[in-house]
Amino acid sequence: MIGMQKNLPKPVDFWASNFYAVVDTDACDGCGNCEKRCQVGAASVSAKKKQSSLDLNRCIGCGVCVPTCPTKAVSLQKNYRSYGRDE
Ligand code: SF4
Numbered sequence: 001m002i003g004m005q006k007n008l009p010k011p012v013d014f015w016a017s018n019f020y021a022v023v024d025t026d027a028c029d030g031c032g033n034c035e036k037r038c039q040v041g042a043a044s045v046s047a048k049k050k051q052s053s054l055d056l057n058r059c060i061g062c063g064v065c066v067p068t069c070p071t072k073a074v075s076l077q078k079n080y081r082s083y084g085r086d087e
C-alpha cells in the first residue's frame, strides 16, 4: 500500500505523521541507500553532488531510511505543525 504512494503528487497529504526526515549534508556520502529504501520517492541522490535531498511534500516520516544510512546522516525530526503548533 505504501508503494502505491509513489504515484501521488504529494503523499504527505494522505498520511498523518508526527515526523519528517532530514539529511545532514555534511555527513551524507551519497551512497543512495535512502533513495532505494524510500517507498514514496521522497529521497533522491544527486549523481553530480553525491548528496541526498528529501522532498518534504513526499516524506511521510516512516523512518525506513534512517537505519540503513551508513553515516547516520539521515534522522527523523518531530513535525510540530502536525500538532497545530509552529515551532
Ligand atoms: S522517512 Fe525516509 S523512507 Fe520514510 S518517507 Fe521520509 S525519506 Fe522516505
Ligand code: SF4
Residues within 6 Å of the ligand: 023, 027, 028, 029, 030, 031, 032, 033, 034, 035, 045, 051, 052, 068, 069, 070, 071, 072, 073, 074
Ligand atoms: S543513506 Fe545516508 S549517506 Fe547514503 S545517500 Fe542517504 S543520507 Fe546520504
